[in-house]
Amino acid sequence: DAGITQSPRHKVTETGTPVTLRCHQTENHRYMYWYRQDPGHGLRLIHYSYGVKDTDKGEVSDGYSVSRSKTEDFLLTLESATSSQTSVYFCAVSESSQETQYFGPGTRLLVL
Amino acid sequence: GNSVTQMEGPVTLSEEAFLTINCTYTATGYPSLFWYVQYPGEGLQLLLKATKADDKGSNKGFEATYRKETTSFHLEKGSVQVSDSAVYFCALSMNRDDKIIFGKGTRLHILP
Numbered sequence: 670d671a672g673i674t675q676s677p678r679h680k681v682t683e684t685g686t687p688v689t690l691r692c693h694q695t696e697n698h699r700y701m702y703w704y705r706q707d708p709g710h711g712l713r714l715i716h717y718s719y720g721v722k723d724t725d726k727g728e729v730s731d732g733y734s735v736s737r738s739k740t741e742d743f744l745l746t747l748e749s750a751t752s753s754q755t756s757v758y759f760c761a762v763s764e765s766s767q768e769t770q771y772f773g774p775g776t777r778l779l780v781l
Numbered sequence: 782g783n784s785v786t787q788m789e790g791p792v793t794l795s796e797e798a799f800l801t802i803n804c805t806y807t808a809t810g811y812p813s814l815f816w817y818v819q820y821p822g823e824g825l826q827l828l829l830k831a832t833k834a835d836d837k838g839s840n841k842g843f844e845a846t847y848r849k850e851t852t853s854f855h856l857e858k859g860s861v862q863v864s865d866s867a868v869y870f871c872a873l874s875m876n877r878d879d880k881i882i883f884g885k886g887t888r889l890h891i892l893p
Contacts, residue, residue: 673824700879711885712825712870719879727880759824766874766881767813767832772824 672696673773675760681779688747690776692760694740700763701743702770703727703735705756712759718743750780783808787871787884794861795892802856802887804845804871812873814838814847814854815881819868828856828869863891 672695682688692701702717704727714727716735724735732754734746747754760773788803806812813832817825829838834849843858854871871884 702880709885712883714880717879725879761825766879767876769815769827769830770817770825770881772826774824 673760673762673771675758675773675776677776678774679777681781682750683781684751685749688750688778688780690745690747690758690760690778692743692745692762692773694743694762696762697740698762698764698771700765701737702761702763703733703743703745704759704761705729705754706759706775707756715745715758747778750778752780754778755780783812783873783875783878783882785871785873785882785884787869787887789885790868790888791890792887793890793892796863797860798891800856800858800861800865800889802869802871802889804854804856804884806852806854806871806873808852808873808875810875811849812875814845815872815874816843816845816854816856817870817872817883819870819886821867825870861889861891863893865889866891 674693676691703715704712713729718724718737758776761770763770784807815830816828818828819825829840831838831847837846845856868886870886874881
């Protein structure tokens, strides 16, 4: 258990509103990742971070931004939520890409 | 580019049956290979991994062997249980790459 929490766990919001999801870890892992999981698509990487203030895009980054001002927190922001962003969002952490990724419990987001 | 292909599900078996979930990969180089499992309502967790050719990863009765000649990492278990019902993801990571590439997942149902 890498001590990963995600908040909120469930959220319902309306199209066009901004939404921020938080990932918090207690083990000071260097890498943090945001994924979305959708039926038929498996797990897709949105953004990741390789250190404080160091982030990069994944394969589905459009419409999302991230920030990491502290080692333990990685925030994912949907700048203007759309129905296509309805999904389950997972945060993961690891010491390096070669090492095990530890996943949080997920956030279920519904955009109406 | 690098990719992972795994058999589509769902796979339905009776308890005590033999399980194989196929996974093949494409990579420019020598990746590390992983199997992750996702139980209902939870995040992914590492099941097993192998970091070089001919390595065998094993955990909880599951095994997978890294086969460079066939670019495969098939997951096997000799006698499945109802509690093995979950979604299984094959994944790879490359040296000097910050990301893990996941397959689309295979849903496994075990009937009592």
